[in-house]
Amino acid sequence: MKPQHLLQTLVPLALLFLSGDAALLRGEAQRPVAIAPNGHRFVLEIAATREQRAYGYMRRSRVDRGEGMLFVFPESDFHSFWMKNCLVPLDILWLGDDLSVVYLEHDVPPCVKDPCPGYPTMSKARYVLEIRAGMAKKSGLRAGERIHLEGIDLEKIEVEP
Numbered sequence: 001m002k003p004q005h006l007l008q009t010l011v012p013l014a015l016l017f018l019s020g021d022a023a024l025l026r027g028e029a030q031r032p033v034a035i036a037p038n039g040h041r042f043v044l045e046i047a048a049t050r051e052q053r054a055y056g057y058m059r060r061s062r063v064d065r066g067e068g069m070l071f072v073f074p075e076s077d078f079h080s081f082w083m084k085n086c087l088v089p090l091d092i093l094w095l096g097d098d099l100s101v102v103y104l105e106h107d108v109p110p111c112v113k114d115p116c117p118g119y120p121t122m123s124k125a126r127y128v129l130e131i132r133a134g135m136a137k138k139s140g141l142r143a144g145e146r147i148h149l150e151g152i153d154l155e156k157i158e159v160e161p
Contacts, residue, residue: 032152034068034129036139042068042131046152049160056130058085063132071128074159079128080120083111089133093141094125100146107133127154 034042043066047053053071057063073079081092087110094103102123111117129147131139141147 030151032070033150034070035148035150036141037145037147038138038140040066040135040139042066042129042135044149044152045069046072046157048072048157056081056086057088057090059087061087063088063090063130065132065135068129068131071130072154072157072159073126073128074161076124076126078121078123079125080118081108081128081130082116082118083108084114084116086110090130091133091136091141092119093129093131093136094121094123095127095129095147096123097126098146099127099149101141101143104136104141104143106136 032044032046034044036042045068047056047069048071053073056071057069071079076097079094083090089107089109092105092108093101096102102125103121105119108119136142
């Protein structure tokens, strides 16, 4: 490749990286993002089918600071969670229809032995966000706070009952 062609290729890539759009380079541009009150961003996986919701973060050896899983339910209800076969501690946040935190559990430990305890919510929720343990506090997420979503329209998600 000629030097001028190399420059024509590398300069736009460098500008893209420096502009803060490095997610485009990693292929994350199409993934939805949850934004916490302090601006921390969580790149989301969406769990909208029964199978996805049941499997969640099972058997994952790690959950990074910038990752989260958003569980989408067909309607608000008292959705209980457990940590069966989950290998890492998590913060679990139950969210209302308006994406405000209605209840949360901090630093929920993995279940190492049956029977696994359940973690019920004290309020009806439509969504549940699971993130790495400790990140709720670091991100300013507490009861009453609202998250903002980018790159996803929740009304267009096909949710399996």
